[in-house]
Amino acid sequence: GQQVMQIPQYQHVQEGEDFTTYCNSSTTLSNIQWYKQRPGGHPVFLIQLVKSGEVKKQKRLTFQFGEAKKNSSLHITATQTTDVGTYFCAAYTGGFKTIFGAGTRLFVKA
Amino acid sequence: GAGVSQSPRYKVTKRGQDVALRCDPISGHVSLYWYRQALGQGPEFLTYFNYEAQQDKSGLPNDRFSAERPEGSISTLTIQRTEQRDSAMYRCASSLGGKETQYFGPGTRLLVL
Numbered sequence: 676g677q678q679v680m681q682i683p684q685y686q687h688v689q690e691g692e693d694f695t696t697y698c699n700s701s702t703t704l705s706n707i708q709w710y711k712q713r714p715g716g717h718p719v720f721l722i723q724l725v726k727s728g729e730v731k732k733q734k735r736l737t738f739q740f741g742e743a744k745k746n747s748s749l750h751i752t753a754t755q756t757t758d759v760g761t762y763f764c765a766a767y768t769g770g771f772k773t774i775f776g777a778g779t780r781l782f783v784k785a
Numbered sequence: 786g787a788g789v790s791q792s793p794r795y796k797v798t799k800r801g802q803d804v805a806l807r808c809d810p811i812s813g814h815v816s817l818y819w820y821r822q823a824l825g826q827g828p829e830f831l832t833y834f835n836y837e838a839q840q841d842k843s844g845l846p847n848d849r850f851s852a853e854r855p856e857g858s859i860s861t862l863t864i865q866r867t868e869q870r871d872s873a874m875y876r877c878a879s880s881l882g883g884k885e886t887q888y889f890g891p892g893t894r895l896l897v898l
Binding site for chain 1: 816820825826827829833840878883884887888891892
């Protein structure tokens with residue numbers, strides 16, 4: 676079945692460094708969502724991208740949807756310890772079935 | 786307002802027993818999703834309801850798993866004859882409508898001994 680692959684699996688950064696996680700699909704996606712899950716918490720919706728080449732920003736977070744709508748990225752500028760957690764991409768695969776990537780776990784060292 | 790709630794938060798059961806997991810969505814949310822999340826993995830889709838109608842159950846692993854939402858609000862995920870491999874976090878999410886923002890509940894951690 677359809678899958679979304681995320682890389683890297685883990686990322687360790689020093690506070691203040693930048694961080695990027697990538698999400699890739701072998702098929703064209705109608706849209707993509709990004710979620711953040713803090714350790715011990717539940718996934719929290721961050722944003723949805725729908726248009727080819729779309730770029731959205733939320734403070735230090737920049738989200739991109741590829742021109743071919745097969746990949747997406749989340750970039751965090753100048754990470755802070757509050758950014759710690761796992762970042763998931765997700766996509767609807769026809770109908771309302773949602774497929775999540777395996778996530779990228781971010782560790783931030785103060 | 787109140788978010789999505791799930792009960793119980795933790796459930797320990799013996800292999801072969803049936804369990805029922807409850808999800809109380811945000812009031813007014815017509816869409817409801819069930820997921821299973823293994824440690825270190827993303828949520829795995831199980832089933833989707835639009836009001837009381839189960840519109841997609843393609844993610845249910847086998848016929849021991851079933852779900853219902855009889856009045857279009859509270860939903861129950863039932864696992865019959867539990868097996869150790871069923872141990873996981875079971876999460877519920879609701880949204881205002883299809884493909885709207887999904888709000889996740891705290892989950893029920895199931896441990897089958």
